[in-house]
Amino acid sequence: MTLKHRTYAELTGTDASRMVEQVTAQLARVAERLAGVEACVAVMSGKGGVGKSLITAALASACAARGLAVGLLDADLVGPTAAQMSGVQATGLKVDENGLDPAISPAGVRIMSMELLLEEGAPLTFKEPASESFVWRGAQERGALREFLADVRWGDLDLLLVDLPPGTQRLIDLDELLPRLDGLVVVTIPAAASEVAVGRSMTLARQRGIRILGVVENMAGYACAECNETRPLFPGNAGEQLAHSHDTTLLGRIPFDPDAAGHANMGELNQLMSHTLAGAAIDAVAQEILEAIK
Amino acid sequence: MKFLCVECDEQMIFEERSLPGDGTLSASFRCPGCERVVAMLTNPMETQLVSSLGIKIGGRAVPEQPLELVRSEMIGGREDAFVDAEPPAAVGAPNASPGVVWSLAAVERLEAVPRFVRGMVKRIYTDYAQENGISQITPDVMDQARSDLGLEGM
Numbered sequence: 001m002t003l004k005h006r007t008y009a010e011l012t013g014t015d016a017s018r019m020v021e022q023v024t025a026q027l028a029r030v031a032e033r034l035a036g037v038e039a040c041v042a043v044m045s046g047k048g049g050v051g052k053s054l055i056t057a058a059l060a061s062a063c064a065a066r067g068l069a070v071g072l073l074d075a076d077l078v079g080p081t082a083a084q085m086s087g088v089q090a091t092g093l094k095v096d097e098n099g100l101d102p103a104i105s106p107a108g109v110r111i112m113s114m115e116l117l118l119e120e121g122a123p124l125t126f127k128e129p130a131s132e133s134f135v136w137r138g139a140q141e142r143g144a145l146r147e148f149l150a151d152v153r154w155g156d157l158d159l160l161l162v163d164l165p166p167g168t169q170r171l172i173d174l175d176e177l178l179p180r181l182d183g184l185v186v187v188t189i190p191a192a193a194s195e196v197a198v199g200r201s202m203t204l205a206r207q208r209g210i211r212i213l214g215v216v217e218n219m220a221g222y223a224c225a226e227c228n229e230t231r232p233l234f235p236g237n238a239g240e241q242l243a244h245s246h247d248t249t250l251l252g253r254i255p256f257d258p259d260a261a262g263h264a265n266m267g268e269l270n271q272l273m274s275h276t277l278a279g280a281a282i283d284a285v286a287q288e289i290l291e292a293i294k
Numbered sequence: 295m296k297f298l299c300v301e302c303d304e305q306m307i308f309e310e311r312s313l314p315g316d317g318t319l320s321a322s323f324r325c326p327g328c329e330r331v332v333a334m335l336t337n338p339m340e341t342q343l344v345s346s347l348g349i350k351i352g353g354r355a356v357p358e359q360p361l362e363l364v365r366s367e368m369i370g371g372r373e374d375a376f377v378d379a380e381p382p383a384a385v386g387a388p389n390a391s392p393g394v395v396w397s398l399a400a401v402e403r404l405e406a407v408p409r410f411v412r413g414m415v416k417r418i419y420t421d422y423a424q425e426n427g428i429s430q431i432t433p434d435v436m437d438q439a440r441s442d443l444g445l446e447g448m
Binding site: 005 | 323343347348352353354358360367369372374375377378
């Protein structure tokens with residue numbers, strides 16, 4: 001026997017939990033918090049290990065050195081490194097009922113990262129029943145990203161850079177959460193394998209209507225500190241190929257520079273930017289990005 | 295989510311939410327026509343899925359706290375991550391703040407909460423007391439708030 005009764009839409013009373021209103025309110029909080037942000041740019045790669053986080057932190061530092069108010073949101077919740085690379089020590093964040101203050105790097109960049117919240121060496125894990133975590137893990141990470149956007153007192157910023165983890169899901173989360181994503185910078189290495197993986201991410205971004213500001217090719221040659229020249233390192237020219245095939249710009253080629261990596265590991269971005277070939281190349285990329293979002 | 299009393303053709307009204315402490319959730323709904331009450335019972339997986347979205351079954355009773363999801367759900371949070379973890383002064387203490395006050399027993403219980411979430415928990419209990427016209431927070435008030443607000447593990 002089939003029961004005859006009214007459907008959800010036919011019930012005129014409100015949903016007691018007001019779930020739609022709760023979700024709408026969450027997004028409104030993000031929009032309200034970011035009202036003072038002039039431009040939001042995400043840095044991504046479809047591939048891990050291409051040096052994206054170092055480049056993002058250095059770009060933020062380079063933009064701040066131009067006198068701009070810059071924020072850096074580390075959206076790599078599982079492998080966060082932005083704070084350490086930027087020279088930020090994990091200390092108590094000031095928080096009250098209206099939000100929390102971001103950490104401030106020596107370069108003046110406002111930073112929020114899971115690194116500031118996790119015990120040293122602790123993996124990102126959530127309270128959950130022992131099994132079926134695949135069901136809600138993605139929702140929890142998306143929720144954490146939403147809170148980083150909505151609850152941090154970013155203030156008035158000329159530029160908010162978002163360092164995305166490898167893969168594409170966080171880009172989708174970000175695009176859905178933000179009232180406006182002004183552009184995407186894509187990082188690759190020269191190798192053909194990277195070209196394929198990063199190309200997939202760029203295709204997804206285009207399908208979502210996200211503006212790709214350009215491609216950065218990292219580890220493009222070896223920066224020799226002794227002769228002050230860049231020598232060949234990896235075969236391939238994925239940066240140029242990707243820029244061409246996706247009708248965008250090659251923003252720059254960053255040489256592999258052991259000194260730069262050392263400075264980043266020590267949180268010495270000022271040294272990286274002023275004393276390395278990689279720093280000079282990243283500075284030029286920063287200028288390209290700022291021109292692109294004018 | 296809505297509940298319909300098929301017999302009366304009336305939309306049922308949300309009554310209360312409770313967390314038994316085993317990861318499950320119970321939300322009861324009453325028919326305004328025949329007064330029949332039904333309970334929606336969710337298993338730990340379903341409960342977790344909803345809380346992962348930052349949504350409260352039955353709606354929000356107190357304002358959402360900054361980083362509420364991260365602070366309440368994450369494991370391995372730094373003890374020194376935030377500077378809001380100092381417990382409130384107990385009632386009668388010279389530095390007790392005006393407004394809602396905390397009993398000594400409530401302060402002691404709050405001090406047992408991990409510092410990573412303590413400041414947030416303190417604000418939630420204070421908001422709850424203010425919303426409900428309670429002038430002093432005691433362990434009983436904390437128990438009631440925990441049940442009313444779904445503060446499992448707090």
